[in-house]
Amino acid sequence: MNAVEIEDAVSNLVQQPFDAAEFPYLFLAAFDNKETTLKRLRKGETNASDVPGGVLQRSNIHIAVCAPGSVTATLKALRDSPKTASAKAKFILATDGVTVEAEELASGEVIAADYADLPLHFGLFLPLAGISAVKEIKNNPIDVKATGRLNKLYVELLKDNPDWSQPARRHDMNHFMARLIFCFFAEKTGIFYPEGGFSATVARMSEASSANTHEVISTLFRAMNTKTADQAQAGLPGWATVLPYVNGGLFSGSTDVPRFSKLARSYLAHVGGLDWKAINPDIFGSMIQAVADDDERGALGMHYTSVPNILKVLNPLFLDDLRSQLDAAGDNARMLLNLRKRMAKIRVFDPACGSGNFLVIAYKQMRAIEAEINRRRGESSLRTEIPLTNFRGIELRDFPAEIARLALIIAEFQCDVLYRGQKEALSEFLPLDAMNWITCGNALRLDWLSICPPTGTGVKFAAEDLFHTPLSQAQIDFENEGGETYVCGNPPYQGSREQLPEQKEDLAQIFEGRAPSWKTLDYVAGWFMKAAEYGRHTDAVAAFVTTNSICQGQQVPLLWPLVFKTGHQIAFAHTSFKWSNLASHNAGVTVAIVGISRTPKPLRKLYSLSADGSVAIKVANHINAYLVPADDFMITPRTETLAELFEMNYGNYPGDGNHLTLYSKERAEILLRRPDLSKLIRPVYGAQEFIKGLSRYCLWIDDHDLSLAESDPEIARRIASVYTNRTTSRDKSLNKLAIRSHQYRDRNIAIRHSILVPTVSSERRDFIPVDLKPASAVTTNQAFALYDAPLWNMALIASRLHLVWIASVCGKLKTDFRYSNTLGWNTFPVPKLTEQHKADLTRCAENILLAREAHFPATIADLYDPEAMPEDLRRAHDENDELLERIYIGRRFKNDTERLEKLFELYTKMTATQPPIKKKGRKAV
Structure with a gap:
């Protein structure tokens, strides 16, 4: 479930007759608890409550239904209950069906409301569904409620008007929804007088059968597009x-209504009855956007972009500077006047604006600063000097x-009401201005300079229909000489494997002939390159939310040299964090924020999350493409280790069509009839086998054992199948x-033991999985192996x-760590280790292995689940980290940013002063 569905479920719950016995289970069901979970609670199997009438779900909530008038006392009993603490409940809730009281125990936030108003507080309980509670939703749930109600209306209208769901009429349908949203907002905020005029007129003039509802609404739309003096003549x-x-x-063009x-x-009546004056345009637009998208409607609420996350971009981009100037002005x-004049010329340009979140928030933040300037100057009644037309955007759909333009219009009105008063805001709101400042088109194909020119005027076209603009639409004519331009946004991320053919072509237009292997770049790279080219002709500073993968691995030497070649440097950055959404149990995508400028400040800020969730700020002279405070350089693969480490080999590639591979049952069948063949069968390990504990085997046949192997008909058949597979392959190397069809292509094997590392592993883990396997184990090409390496090498990998x-x-591969021996292990900078260091690290590796063994038969996947990692294993890893980090700097590192800073510093010194280190260990045979 998502936030919209949860709000709807809670609303439906309070509309039903109150059932004291069933309420706790119905409430939990509204927050996406499965029926099997609820069944166990009902039976008492998992209900840990010690309060009469109570239901306690461990790690979630303690609920009690009580006698009339005793809600407050019951809430206290829940709070004081020893079971509430021991079961680690996050919330307590008491109700008698008339009133309801609840508390979030960690924050102490309390609600006390009529039972019927419980849906207004659903945002407090979102963590029950695995959704991080969001301040904006908790404080203002109308956005979610409106989205859900609009979605129901939209789906019902498409059901009744199937032709409106076709491509030819989908624009008309979406435009109709934009008009409705404006009407609902206008009638609740005094823009339409009397209040409720639109909904009341539709209810009064349309027939109960609804046969003429579309005609009534269409007539109202025509009225809103006709000047008052001309309405009588228009009939x-x-x-x-x-x-x-x-x-x-907004109301010009076709007035057709479904x-x-x-x-x-x-x-329609339900939607109109909501409190639309409380709509928050910061987030409302992105949720409404999902209503009209068939692919996204099933995930309503997932497009919510939180204000704090957007401010992670806008604050360091320019808002912090404006606020510091305000503080300095006193x-x-x-x-103060100079600052106000400066702000009037600032343009904010989002070339992937979606429904306008970044632009709306930037506008509202600037209006707040302007209002404070006016207050200090004693000019609070002044009309704003910040034009909406300075907030430019490009959006593909x-x-x-349309919603972006509408959200900005609503934001402007709300700011006028807040800072100047209702009367002044209403007197200047209508009629709407016909100027157009949001472009509908492909941002990677359009000329940004024509859409948001650096100085002077933009290209002027007719813009009679603000909400029906073609691809080659008009840009308004305005003078902005000397103004600043800030480019920002949250462009689409698609990795190279997820890109559509037309998206590949978009990137080809930008990168072909400029970067080798450009096809491996994430789609967001196109926005950075366009911003860098745009910045060559302007003084613009740009900052985008991006997949952190463009600052990692092999994308770094592909993209960033091109960006730096334009004269840009990284002006500020925020290292990896979760950009989560309102989908139940959705972890969100891992992103970074990167700001680029040709004229960055001498000291740049690098933001990162500390272990406790707070934001740490590192001030540096330079930030490189890996988002580390260090000089610019690109790490490329090495064939030999940089430090005195043992050689890491790629696992054995079978090239056998799986015919030499055996599952446990197949192995057992062979050994049951031929125990003498046991020496031909070895356990085999790739990433899945040693992480998930899967059992798999392979036929490992030396040449002198071939006759013995072929004496078994089943093994002989398998060898023959490998021969057929290889001779018919298009791969000449396999031909x-x-x-030697009785063998894997590769034949690397250990004498004593192997240290294994998977090629891909989950980013959720706090450590890279690494394991020790006996000499009999065979490693596949889904893992890397250090054959017969000393155990202290494992301690390094596990750190x-x-x-x-x-x-x-x-x-990364998608969101998983992608390991590389040549790029990751061979480049890993390690200080020179003494024999004592190696002995201590060996002991740490042994302690990690012993801690794992204590939890047999738990798998690596079980043991390294960050939410269930055994304490003794975590302690063993902590001791390993303590030892190793003291070898590097004499103490523990404060955070990952400091770790990377030291590693890059050491890498720079080692590559500058040392020749490549000769391989250690033996060449496996």
């Missing part, structure tokens, strides 16, 4: 002229582009291997230091 009925002339293109069923008419009237190095220089 509009008197009942329609209750609504004012709106203009601005037909309404009785149910759709009922949904009450100096001249300095037409509906989000050559047909002469936090090595994980952050691999995450930075090797990159």
Whole structure:
């Protein structure tokens, strides 16, 4: 479930007759608890409550239904209950069906409300569904409620009007929804007078059967597109002229309206009854966007972009500077005036604006600063000097582009009401301006200079229809000489494997002929390159939310030299963090924020999350493409280790069509009839086998044992199948291997033991999985192996230091760590280790292995689940990290940013002063 569905479920719950016995289970069901979970609670199997009438779900909530009038006392009993603490409940809730009281125990936040108003507080309980509670939703749930109600209306209308769901009419449908949103907002905020004029008129003039509802709404739309003086001549009925002339293109063009069923008419009334004046345009737009997208409607609420995350981009980009100037100005009237004039010329440009979140938040933040300037100057009633048209955007799809414009219009009105008063805001709001400042088109194909020119005027076209603009639409004509431009946004991320053919072509237009292997770049790389080219002709500073993969691994030497060649440097950055959404149990995508400028400040800020979730700020002279405070350089693969480490080999590639591979049952069948063949069968390990504990085997046949192997018909059949597979393959190298079809292509094997590392492993783990296997084990090409290496090498691989190095220089496959021996192990910088260091590290590796063994038969996947890692194993790893980090700097590192900084510093010194280190260990045979 997502936030929209949860709000709807809670609303439905309070509308039903109150059932004291069932309430706790119905409440938990509304927050996505499965029926099997609820069944166990009902039976008492998992209900740990010690309060009469209570239901306690471990690690979640303690609920009690009580007698009338005893809600407060019952909540206290829940709070004081020993079981509440021992079961680690996050919330307590008491209700008698008339009132409800609840508390979030960690924060102490309390609600006390009528039972019927429980849906207004659903945001507090989102963690029950695995969703991080979001301040904006907790404080203002109307956005989620409105999205859910609009979605029901939208789906019902498409059901009644299937032709409107077709591509030819989808734009009309989306445009109709934009008009409705404006009407609902306008009638609740006094823009339409009397309040509720639109909904009341539709209810009064449309038939109960809903047969003429579409005609009534269409007539009202025509009235809002007709000047008051012309309404009588236009033949509009008197009942329609209750609504004012709106203009601005919102109601121009076709006034067709889809037909309404009785149910759709009922949904319309429900939507109109919401408190639209409380709508928050910061986040509302992105949620409405999902309503009109077939692929996204099933995930309503997942497009929520939180204000704090957006401010991670906007604050260091320019808002922090504006606030510091405001602080410096104090009450100096001249300095305040200069700052206000500066702000009036600032342009914010989002070339992937979606439904306008970044632009709206930037606008509202700037209006707040301007309002404070006016207050200090004694000019609070002044009309704003910050024009909406300075907030430019490009969006590929037409509906989000319309919603972006609408969200900015709503934001402007709300700011006018807040800072100047309702009367002044209303007097200047209508009619809407017909100027257009959001472009609908492909940002990677359009010329950004024509859309947001550095100085002077933009290209001027007719823009009669603000909400029906073509691809080659108009840009407004405005003078902005000397203004600053800030480029920002959250462009689409698609990795190289997820890109559509047309997206590949977009990147080809930018990178072909400029970067080898450009096809491996993430889609977001196109925005960075376009921003860098744009910045060559302007003084613009750009910052984007991006997949952290473009600052990791092999994408770094592909993209960043091109960006730096334009004269740009990294001005500030925020290292990896989760950009989570409102989907249940959704971890969100891991992102970074990178700001680039041709004129960065001498000291740059690098933001990163500390272990306790707080943001640490590192001030540096330079930030490189790996988002480390160090000089620019690109780490490339090495064939030999940089430090005195043992050789790491790629695992054995079978090239056998799986015919030499045996599962446990197949192995058992062979050995049951031929125990003498046991020496031909060895356990085999790739990433999945040793992480998940899977059992798999292979036939490992030396040449002198071939006759013995072929004496078994089943093994002989398998060898023959390998021969066929190799001789018919298009791979010429496999053709050559047909002469030894009884063997893997590669034959690397240990004498004493092997240290194994998977090629890919989950980013959720705090450590890279590494394991010790006996000499009999065979490693596949899904893992790397150090054959017969001393155990202290394992301690290095198991460290936090090595994980952050691999995450930075090797990159990821989707969201998983992608290991590389040549790029990750061979480049890993390690100080010269003494024999005592090696002995101590060996002991740490042994302690890790012993801690694992104590939890047999738990698998690596079980043991390294970050939420269930055994304490003794975590302690063993902590001791390993303590020892290793003291070898590096004499103490523990504060965070991963400091770890990387030291590693890069050491790497620079070692590559500058040392020749390549000769391989250690033996060449396996």
